[in-house]
Amino acid sequence: MRVDLYEKVWIALSLLMLLGFLGAISVSVFVHGISLPGAEQRIDPKTVVNEPPFATPGIRETGPGEYEVYLLSMVWSFVPNEIRVPAGARVTFHATSRDVTHGFTIHGTNLNLMLIPGLVATGTATFNKPGEYLFICHEYCGLAHQTMAGKVIVEEKS
Numbered sequence: 001m002r003v004d005l006y007e008k009v010w011i012a013l014s015l016l017m018l019l020g021f022l023g024a025i026s027v028s029v030f031v032h033g034i035s036l037p038g039a040e041q042r043i044d045p046k047t048v049v050n051e052p053p054f055a056t057p058g059i060r061e062t063g064p065g066e067y068e069v070y071l072l073s074m075v076w077s078f079v080p081n082e083i084r085v086p087a088g089a090r091v092t093f094h095a096t097s098r099d100v101t102h103g104f105t106i107h108g109t110n111l112n113l114m115l116i117p118g119l120v121a122t123g124t125a126t127f128n129k130p131g132e133y134l135f136i137c138h139e140y141c142g143l144a145h146q147t148m149a150g151k152v153i154v155e156e157k158s
């Protein structure tokens, strides 16, 4: 009789956990708008270097204090590996890999992306304090993985 009761409690707890997970997924999808990359965020890693916008990676100003960076990663570097912006800049990164899976994280910000060949990852960071912000690859990608880095240089507003 007692065993039966415990079983019922554990079954109920398992069902509650499943409902909790479903709730967490629903909040991510419907409240935060998190989704898997759609077709428009896909590229061919073999031709990405020849096709815009990744044919000319770098920074573009899209509005007052607003910037867009197209960033290519490959073994074992980022292009560009130095990005200059004025303090207060809001920068949206569009990044991808032309070979293996890399990571992209900028110290001092909460930007952290996985760069998967064939997919374009997008994330935004705001740089209020002048200084140098190191960015690194955080996904082991081979022999010289630890040398894969660059920096965002945030300059004092003139």
Ligand SMILES: [Cu+2]
Pocket (backbone or CB within 6 Å): 102, 103, 137, 138, 139, 140, 141, 142, 145, 146, 148
């Ligand atoms: Cu790496």
